[in-house]
Amino acid sequence: MIKRVWLLPWIGLFLSLPAKAAWEVNITPGATAISREVYDLHMIIFWICVAIGVVVFGVMFWSIFHHRKSRGAEARNFHENTAVEILWTLIPFVILIAMAIPATATLIKMYDNTDSDIDIQVTGYQWKWRYQYLGQDIDFFSSLSTPREQINNEAAKGENYLLEVDNPLVLPVGQKVRFLFTAADVIHSWWVPDLAVKKDAIPGFINESWAIPEEPGIYRGQCTELCGRDHGFMPIVVEVKSQADFDLWLADTRNAAQAQAAAASEEWTLEQLMERGEQVYNTSCAACHQATGQGIPGAFPALVGSPMVTTDIDAHINIVLHGKAGTAMQAFGAQLNAVDLAAVITYERNAWGNDTGDSVSPQRITELQQ
Amino acid sequence: MDTTLSVDSTEHGHGPAKGLGRWFFTTNHKDIGTLYLWFSLLMFLTGGCMALMIRAELFQPGLQLVQPEFFNQMTTMHGLIMVFGAVMPAFVGLANWMIPIMVGAPDMALPRMNNWSFWILPFAFSLMLSTLFMEGGGPNFGWTFYAPLSTTYAPPSVTFFIFAVHMMGFSSIMGAINIIATILNMRAPGMTMMKLPLFVWTWLITAFLLIAVMPVLAGVVTMMLMDIHFGTSFFNAAGGGDPVLFQHVFWFFGHPEVYIMILPAFGIVSEIIPTFARKKLFGYASMVYATSSIALLSFLVWAHHMFTVGLPLAGELFFMYATMLIAVPTGVKVFNWVATMFHGSMTFETPMLFALAFVVLFTIGGFSGLMLAIAPADFQYHDTYFVVAHFHYVLVPGAIFSIMAGAYYWLPKWTGHMLNERLGKAHFWLSFIGVNVTFFPMHFLGLAGMPRRIPDYALQFADFNAVASVGAFIFGLSQLLFVYNIISCIRGGERATDQVWEGSHGLEWTLPSPAPYHTFTQPPVIK
Numbered sequence: 100m101i102k103r104v105w106l107l108p109w110i111g112l113f114l115s116l117p118a119k120a121a122w123e124v125n126i127t128p129g130a131t132a133i134s135r136e137v138y139d140l141h142m143i144i145f146w147i148c149v150a151i152g153v154v155v156f157g158v159m160f161w162s163i164f165h166h167r168k169s170r171g172a173e174a175r176n177f178h179e180n181t182a183v184e185i186l187w188t189l190i191p192f193v194i195l196i197a198m199a200i201p202a203t204a205t206l207i208k209m210y211d212n213t214d215s216d217i218d219i220q221v222t223g224y225q226w227k228w229r230y231q232y233l234g235q236d237i238d239f240f241s242s243l244s245t246p247r248e249q250i251n252n253e254a255a256k257g258e259n260y261l262l263e264v265d266n267p268l269v270l271p272v273g274q275k276v277r278f279l280f281t282a283a284d285v286i287h288s289w290w291v292p293d294l295a296v297k298k299d300a301i302p303g304f305i306n307e308s309w310a311i312p313e314e315p316g317i318y319r320g321q322c323t324e325l326c327g328r329d330h331g332f333m334p335i336v337v338e339v340k341s342q343a344d345f346d347l348w349l350a351d352t353r354n355a356a357q358a359q360a361a362a363a364s365e366e367w368t369l370e371q372l373m374e375r376g377e378q379v380y381n382t383s384c385a386a387c388h389q390a391t392g393q394g395i396p397g398a399f400p401a402l403v404g405s406p407m408v409t410t411d412i413d414a415h416i417n418i419v420l421h422g423k424a425g426t427a428m429q430a431f432g433a434q435l436n437a438v439d440l441a442a443v444i445t446y447e448r449n450a451w452g453n454d455t456g457d458s459v460s461p462q463r464i465t466e467l468q469q
Numbered sequence: 470m471d472t473t474l475s476v477d478s479t480e481h482g483h484g485p486a487k488g489l490g491r492w493f494f495t496t497n498h499k500d501i502g503t504l505y506l507w508f509s510l511l512m513f514l515t516g517g518c519m520a521l522m523i524r525a526e527l528f529q530p531g532l533q534l535v536q537p538e539f540f541n542q543m544t545t546m547h548g549l550i551m552v553f554g555a556v557m558p559a560f561v562g563l564a565n566w567m568i569p570i571m572v573g574a575p576d577m578a579l580p581r582m583n584n585w586s587f588w589i590l591p592f593a594f595s596l597m598l599s600t601l602f603m604e605g606g607g608p609n610f611g612w613t614f615y616a617p618l619s620t621t622y623a624p625p626s627v628t629f630f631i632f633a634v635h636m637m638g639f640s641s642i643m644g645a646i647n648i649i650a651t652i653l654n655m656r657a658p659g660m661t662m663m664k665l666p667l668f669v670w671t672w673l674i675t676a677f678l679l680i681a682v683m684p685v686l687a688g689v690v691t692m693m694l695m696d697i698h699f700g701t702s703f704f705n706a707a708g709g710g711d712p713v714l715f716q717h718v719f720w721f722f723g724h725p726e727v728y729i730m731i732l733p734a735f736g737i738v739s740e741i742i743p744t745f746a747r748k749k750l751f752g753y754a755s756m757v758y759a760t761s762s763i764a765l766l767s768f769l770v771w772a773h774h775m776f777t778v779g780l781p782l783a784g785e786l787f788f789m790y791a792t793m794l795i796a797v798p799t800g801v802k803v804f805n806w807v808a809t810m811f812h813g814s815m816t817f818e819t820p821m822l823f824a825l826a827f828v829v830l831f832t833i834g835g836f837s838g839l840m841l842a843i844a845p846a847d848f849q850y851h852d853t854y855f856v857v858a859h860f861h862y863v864l865v866p867g868a869i870f871s872i873m874a875g876a877y878y879w880l881p882k883w884t885g886h887m888l889n890e891r892l893g894k895a896h897f898w899l900s901f902i903g904v905n906v907t908f909f910p911m912h913f914l915g916l917a918g919m920p921r922r923i924p925d926y927a928l929q930f931a932d933f934n935a936v937a938s939v940g941a942f943i944f945g946l947s948q949l950l951f952v953y954n955i956i957s958c959i960r961g962g963e964r965a966t967d968q969v970w971e972g973s974h975g976l977e978w979t980l981p982s983p984a985p986y987h988t989f990t991q992p993p994v995i996k
Contacts, residue, residue: 121931127918137848137849140843140845145840148836148837148839152833162812163815166746172813172814173814187801188797188801195797199789199793206845210785225622249531250925251532252531256530261925284617290852290920298779301778301779304713307779323853324615325541330541332537396605398606
């Protein structure tokens, strides 16, 4: 009886496992015809490897067991056999050819980028994605929406920790979507396992891939090419909607863009700009310059007390709009709207004790951009 | 003349020099071999500590111990140190010690250059490690240092990294020239090429690979240097350059480099298995041909590391087929080892245990390699933990286990003492369990969708990451046992006979244990 008591916590642990554990061991069959073909290829080659392994390791362990000196085994004196050696060169060769045929067929299909219904340009930035629906007048950025407190273990982690974004990529179901990949700074790689699409986004190159999602749903992925500090923090979320919902989303998104443009001509108080600026700063600037504005010495300059943000306003606006060549400082003029730009510049000039009292209006940004 | 007489002769009257000068100015192949081996052990432990830091951070989701920028420096340094500081110098050290006495030569062909090849390394690695303390931190762009992350977007310390890589390249090229010159010119009379021990053969081929590709590495880092400091745009798209060119040049070096780290391992295992199976190696000639074909094919498969960069269809197919083809000669080697065991008379001393684990676990790494060769499936595996699992299976229980097997196998010859078998076996079993607990779950993580080189991960990856971290600490700590075993074997132990192992064959086992400072000053007679 006493002996069994120590087992209880272990039983408890075991029972609690299925509830929260995710011991996922295989790739997803995914949500497209291609992804299922890839899954099948993966399983075929896997079982071929298992079969070869069983035979080779079987003979090996049989020998280890039976041909041990301690069992009185005496070594035989053979060390060559041309027929056997030719045979075990040819058999793997035949297996490989059998494997290459379906792999080639699938690859040819994956490379057929013709006859697309929608074309979307995907641009990798340090550390977010930009989606431009070509000819549809839709253009937005998609960044991680997991709060920093969760990453720093100051708050409980949500269900989709690190796999959630502010603006997901929205696709219609059953349409052939062609993706055009490129990057603005370093190389990134766009991967959504359920679509079996992984393609590098390379500055100066346009890569192509495509998918026909078959079921509405939310599919998540991540950047898979090391792209600097926040490589682990630039997820991809794809929302596949029915055609009707997709059309609705298109209209909403266009309207929202127009509302943003209208907001730029309104008057904004310093407090309003500061409040909005803090949000923009945390999504777009804090990864490098840090939420405290202290930067990272040697890598990313501090903004606290920096002459760039406390003296000449025009120089400050200029570097935010156009970036600084040869550094990680991006041109945010294309990424943020006039209100966000004005707000974040105002925020940087007044936060963390910078207290310049300067306020930059969205109109001023708009003028400078024209 | 009788061989044993000539090796015992000390008529020249010079043994090792006294004091530290012995190690700085030595031109003796055994001393230099020893230096290489100690250096690689030190680097192995350094790189291992970095790996443990990575695994400690990844034990749980969230950022606990280090920030992403330091995490990236750790993954980069861990890779660079293990590849260039641990595995390669260990093989060169074994080559220095064993090749002259395996071919019946008195020393390496170019002893002074040999001294220089080694002594460049401590400076190269001090320089590289010093970048961790520089402003902006050390290299943080992965051991593959893809441009433009490693050029336009790199920390200022990248220049020091480039210079360190140049120095490592000099060292490797000189070492390789020395090995080729020794094998081709210094064999004892009667030691024909097809009588060479397989370790010598695999190293000869490896040395040619080194001479072919180390200059390519030097070229690519020089192009980076030009881009960073002299206004060129080799890899800068904004200046009309091509970031993908970097990857082509890098992997033209990088893939043969992978074989540089495994061919000598094949050689070591091909020495050990026949000894403990008490049976001649099966298919000696086909082993030589298989090694040569692997080396030739290694120049034709580099772009399988780049299936996702947007190669044209014809390119993808070519590199897929060529990569799959490598499975054939690799398979031949594995079948030959198994056939050597078949109907042998096996015992399982520590070196044999490591060699057997090598055969099984390297083959598992080979299987995942074959899966990665299938281009459409590779789109799902590329840059995930599946790849991390794959190359750690071929490098840790592959290259590293073979080095440990070799060290245990030849230690009695080096020190004159048998090692403590109980401790050796304890080291083996802890390492074997540790390695599998660390790296096997990484297959699952990768297939379930976890990208590599990330400091934090989504919650569904938490369980296997915790398991892998526990395994890493088991493996890491058990290496202290390895260090203890080596030191205690140097300091004492049962006296080793000349032959050391019951089934051993070859010139090195005709020498006394420990091997005298000068050996084969008169060439031995080869029957």
